[in-house]
Amino acid sequence: APPFTILVIPGDGIGREVIPAAVAVLQATNLPLQFVEADAGWDCFQRCGDALPHETLDAARAADAVLFGAVASPSYPVAGYRSPIVRLRRELDLYANIRPVFDDPPPGDPRARRVDLAVVRENTEGLYAGRERVEDGGATAIAERVITRRASERIARVAFELARARRAARRADDAPPGRVTIVHKANVLRETCGLFRTIALDVAQAYPDVQADEMLVDACALHLATRPERFDVIVTTNLFGDILSDVACAWGGGLGLAPSANLGERHALFEPVHGAAPDIAGKGIANPLAAIGCAALLLDHLASRASPDTASAIRAWSERIRRAVRHVRAVGPHTPDLGGDAATSETTAAVIAHMLTL
Numbered sequence: 072a073p074p075f076t077i078l079v080i081p082g083d084g085i086g087r088e089v090i091p092a093a094v095a096v097l098q099a100t101n102l103p104l105q106f107v108e109a110d111a112g113w114d115c116f117q118r119c120g121d122a123l124p125h126e127t128l129d130a131a132r133a134a135d136a137v138l139f140g141a142v143a144s145p146s147y148p149v150a151g152y153r154s155p156i157v158r159l160r161r162e163l164d165l166y167a168n169i170r171p172v173f174d175d176p177p178p179g180d181p182r183a184r185r186v187d188l189a190v191v192r193e194n195t196e197g198l199y200a201g202r203e204r205v206e207d208g209g210a211t212a213i214a215e216r217v218i219t220r221r222a223s224e225r226i227a228r229v230a231f232e233l234a235r236a237r238r239a240a241r242r243a244d245d246a247p248p249g250r251v252t253i254v255h256k257a258n259v260l261r262e263t264c265g266l267f268r269t270i271a272l273d274v275a276q277a278y279p280d281v282q283a284d285e286m287l288v289d290a291c292a293l294h295l296a297t298r299p300e301r302f303d304v305i306v307t308t309n310l311f312g313d314i315l316s317d318v319a320c321a322w323g324g325g326l327g328l329a330p331s332a333n334l335g336e337r338h339a340l341f342e343p344v345h346g347a348a349p350d351i352a353g354k355g356i357a358n359p360l361a362a363i364g365c366a367a368l369l370l371d372h373l374a375s376r377a378s379p380d381t382a383s384a385i386r387a388w389s390e391r392i393r394r395a396v397r398h399v400r401a402v403g404p405h406t407p408d409l410g411g412d413a414a415t416s417e418t419t420a421a422v423i424a425h426m427l428t429l
């Protein structure tokens with residue numbers, strides 16, 4: 072079989088430390104993968120005046136999947152600078168942002184909660200549609216929130232398909248059925264959230280094997296913080312999903328462990344939830360487990376595009392990566408964010424070593 076092409080964009084800061092770790096894990100699988108590297112980010116902007124050179128965008132379009140690190144976007148406006156990740160999501164029409172959170176702490180810890188959920192966030196519209204303006208000579212600022220039938224329907228389908236697939240993967244006969252929780256604020260935002268809610272409930276009709284329920288976004292934030300085990304798949308609009316997925320990350324061991332997938336009809340990009348972490352960049356101590364989790368999500372995606380034989384081989388490796396990450400999470404060696412003193416390279420080596428025993 073011809074190799075899959077993976078475009079690697081390390082970006083800025085710890086992106087350049089954790090993405091090579093993820094690539095090393097993928098290389099250790101011996102799957103037919105071909106890696107191509109490209110430039111993007113703040114350093115790239117300062118060097119060449121473009122945070123996302125067109126060569127990078129072309130390479131992303133041509134690749135079977137993109138593995139993206141992080142970019143250090145300044146919080147103040149800079150002429151000519153636009154965040155390359157926001158642009159990539161738009162240019163590649165990566166409309167679904169999926170953030171799985173898993174935590175299976177050892178029994179006996181009174182705070183221990185078994186968490187296995189995924190936040191599915193609409194990635195292209197809502198309050199991030201880019202429709203902001205000022206009036207009154209700067210005394211009033213206005214953002215428009217755009218919700219469309221098309222985007223709501225396709226994101227709801229992604230969520231219900233995911234719940235179905237997660238149910239199938241749980242295998243055990245007594246495993247609970249899949250559940251999608253539709254999160255909105257339709258009691259106040261009657262038109263925008265109202266449309267999203269109606270469409271998501273319509274889509275639910277096509278998935279009788281998956282339970283559907285709904286929750287207001289503020290209640291969802293509370294339940295995520297106090298009863299995360301009640302959730303399976305959460306589907307919501309762009310800004311709500313951004314915030315709720317960060318809340319959910321707290322259960323999975325924090326930012327250093329949180330991977331995400333950005334999926335569209337034709338393209339797919341995988342990135343850790345964390346940013347460039349300038350406070351620890353260059354020290355070789357960033358936690359690589361989030362980026363390595365991205366490698367597992369990336370393989371799941373390739374499997375969904377491969378022939379049945381190749382697909383099962385690829386899935387077996389993604390499962391080994393996940394198990395190895397869980398193992399290292401449980402027994403170490405841990406990087407400083409998890410209370411240890413291991414280097415990125417030591418944690419990575421331990422994941423690879425364990426993975427190869429499975």
Ligand code: NAD
Nearest residue numbers: 141142143144145326327345346347348350351357358408
């Ligand atoms: P951040 O995720 O970079 O860091 C937040 C905190 O978490 C820091 O203390 C950092 O050291 C720690 N941390 C993050 N990832 C870690 C890892 N793998 N291992 C150990 N510790 C880790 O978020 P921030 O500080 O808010 O932003 C820093 C820069 O990153 C900003 O320029 C921001 O624009 C950018 N950023 C980019 C993305 C992205 O590329 N998608 C996402 C978030 C922030």
Ligand code: MN
Nearest residue numbers: 313314317344
């Ligand atoms: Mn965010």
